[in-house]
Amino acid sequence: MSAIAEKTVRDLALETSSATRVFEKLGIDYCCGGNKSLEEACRTAYLSLDQVQLALDTAEQESKTRVDRDWQREPLADLIAHIQATHHKYVREEIVRLGPLFEKVCGVHGKNHAELLHIQVVFRGLAQELTTHMMKEEMVLFPYIARMEEAVIQGEPVLPPPFGTVANPVAMMEHEHDSAGNALRAMHSASNGYTAPDGACTSYRALYQALAEFEADLHQHIHLENNILFPRAVAMEGTR
Numbered sequence: 603m604s605a606i607a608e609k610t611v612r613d614l615a616l617e618t619s620s621a622t623r624v625f626e627k628l629g630i631d632y633c634c635g636g637n638k639s640l641e642e643a644c645r646t647a648y649l650s651l652d653q654v655q656l657a658l659d660t661a662e663q664e665s666k667t668r669v670d671r672d673w674q675r676e677p678l679a680d681l682i683a684h685i686q687a688t689h690h691k692y693v694r695e696e697i698v699r700l701g702p703l704f705e706k707v708c709g710v711h712g713k714n715h716a717e718l719l720h721i722q723v724v725f726r727g728l729a730q731e732l733t734t735h736m737m738k739e740e741m742v743l744f745p746y747i748a749r750m751e752e753a754v755i756q757g758e759p760v761l762p763p764p765f766g767t768v769a770n771p772v773a774m775m776e777h778e779h780d781s782a783g784n785a786l787r788a789m790h791s792a793s794n795g796y797t798a799p800d801g802a803c804t805s806y807r808a809l810y811q812a813l814a815e816f817e818a819d820l821h822q823h824i825h826l827e828n829n830i831l832f833p834r835a836v837a838m839e840g841t842r
């Protein structure tokens with residue numbers, strides 16, 4: 603078996619960010635289920651290992667012509683700014699935009715498509731959870747990580763955090779990510795992978811398209827936090 607087949611999905615996602623786009627497209631879970639080897643993940647997703655390897659190679663070649671930032675090396679403050687300016691902003695905007703769209707589609711099609719009402723309930727819960735979750739990150743965890751990094755750069759002592767060690771809020775955030783992952787999976791399966799029924803109206807299709815994009819963005823977002831920001835912050839605290 604090739605070396606790449608034995609690597610975990612998480613490691614591949616960390617090595618090249620283009621891999622996350624391939625995994626997203628093929629339905630391979632790289633954020634919460636990233637501990638599997640590529641070979642195992644392909645088997646679970648009923649995909650041919652050769653084809654996935656080819657897709658990974660192609661995406662990597664293509665991404666070399668783009669400028670992707672290597673978040674394993676960039677300052678944590680920059681990574682935090684990136685997460686807030688792209689992912690947090692997007693989540694907030696989509697929550698506001700999708701509420702009325704859900705109302706419209708459920709109002710018209712909810713009677714014949716009961717799964718829509720179920721998805722609406724799950725999305726409402728997820729939206730509420732994410733709103734509080736992002737606030738905790740922005741008010742407590744992210745500022746602490748940025749201050750700690752600044753102190754390390756300046757060679758100054760860091761004031762002890764009120765939450766003991768950074769591993770405590772990190773564990774809490776990871777737990778909340780798992781819960782968000784469960785909500786995504788529930789919506790994904792209830793909508794049959796966001797496949798609108800034949801003859802569905804434009805709003806119905808637009809809603810499913812938006813939810814599929816919301817899912818992809820949240821996977822990227824959780825990947826940056828779970829697999830890069832949090833481990834780097836925990837390691838940095840350990841060096842003080």
Ligand SMILES: [Fe+2]
Nearest residue numbers: 685736739827
């Ligand atoms: Fe976040």
Ligand SMILES: [Fe+2]
Nearest residue numbers: 735739775827
């Ligand atoms: Fe988060």
